[in-house]
Amino acid sequence: MSASQASATHSSTAASTTAPRPDGPRTVGIVGLGYVGLPLLLAYAKAGKRAIGFDIDPHKPEQILAGKSYIKHIPSAAVAEARNSGLVDATVDFSRIAETDAVIICVPTPLDEHLEPDLSYVTDTLDAICPHLRPGHVVSLESTTYPGTTEEEVVPRVKARGLVPGESVFVVYSPEREDPGNPNFTAANIPKVVGGFTPACLEAGVALYRAAFETVVPVSSCGVAELTKLLENIYRAVNIGLVNELKIVADAMGIDIWEVIRAAATKPFGFTPFYPGPGLGGHCIPIDPFYLTWKAREYGVNTRFIELAGQINRSMPEYVVRRTMLALNERGKAVKGSRVLMLGLAYKADVDDMRESPTFELMDRFSDLGAVVSYHDPYVPVIGPTREHAKWKGVASAVWNRETINAADAVVIATAHKAVNLSELAAWAGLVIDTRDAMRGISGPATVIKS
DSSP states (O other): OOHHHHHHTHHHHTTSOOOOOTTOOSEEEEEOOSTTHHHHHHHHHHTTOEEEEEOSSTHHHHHHHTTOOOSTTSOHHHHHHHHHTTOEEEESOGGGGGGOSEEEEOOOOOBOTTSOBOOHHHHHHHHHHGGGOOTTOEEEEOSOOOTTHIIIIIHHHHHTTTOOBTTTBEEEEOOOOOOTTOTTOOGGGSOEEEEESSHHHHHHHHHHHHTTOSOEEEESOHHHHHHHHHHHHHHHHHHHHHHHHHHHHHHHHTOOHHHHHHHHTTOSSSOOOOOOOSSOOSSSTTTHHHHHHHHHHHTTOOOHHHHHHHHHHHHHHHHHHHHHHHHHHHTTOOSTTOEEEEEOOSSSTTOOOOTTOHHHHHHHHHHHTTOEEEEEOTTOSBOOOOSSOGGGTTOBOOOOSHHHHHHOSEEEEOSOOTTSOHHHHHHHOSEEEESSSTTTTOOSSSEEEEO
């Protein structure tokens, strides 16, 4: 059926009740082919489902069609295998939504300049797919967002097409739980929480995800599923905020917070280790708490605890800069004119994901103070476009050699990639600011300051 034919059937058939397929959809559309969407695409193909990927960036479909990966921790061999199976396709043509039985939306949900939710990617995607929906379609939102989004944004747009959620179309929310670079988990073996707009929607959502996931966890509503995702990440953000504050206290007392955490972690109950750092990165932990604090204000609730943790975490780059300035001062150098090399641009070790990386904030702050800033990251050879740090676009990773390291007045370890030879760093550098406890157990002439 063509897209136009599919659209033409809406008015005549939308009102009829359509039962969801108990074995899940035959063809799944994945909208947004980033760190969540690409693994999902491959998971459905591996489960024997036809999977079509959609993205507004033509580079991603082109790479998939060529059997290549554009994400470091996903091997090209996996993409090529899925493509060669004949089950995977990718496109920028959203009219092909009509070919699918289910659509899973995995697009970004950033914050705006006022730290308020920006749902434009979600709403633009819905506006692009809704004209091509037909009776029987399952629509699942996976983008992290505040409770009420599915009901307030997805359902009205579906209804505007003459489709009835729970009868002719099935609307669900299922939060993504990807952990890029974690070798112990793939998309398919992470339990999948699913909430439906109606009981029939939940039934359809469970069938959709059971087709590819080992464990599906049904919950009573979309709101429960939406808040589940926020709880998971706010839990981490609050505990990281706590340990970041304790780090500042420990530094003032001359105590190694990393040793304290290792000692506390020997307790076999009642303690989970969290670790300090130069700030929060990734698309979840720095952002998700603000989605809840924004929505909570609608109900007259101030989430003081969450907001305080956010303030502490967002202040950590300034703390690292201040510690670096003091260390340079001890060596008779002003930060203005000093050469500062940032080690690691990705937000976490051993991945190429630089979304919301605190390294950008550090680079901005050092640059504003007059330092000559460069970076080295084996997984980010050139900085691509970013929403908030456009001035760094096109800057290339510095070559890793003795000359580069010797030339730096300070090397700041922001991300501890295993691929970086830290023994060489200890031998070649004069001053190392270590925000990740990466230099523990590594000896050399370099002065190492934990920050």
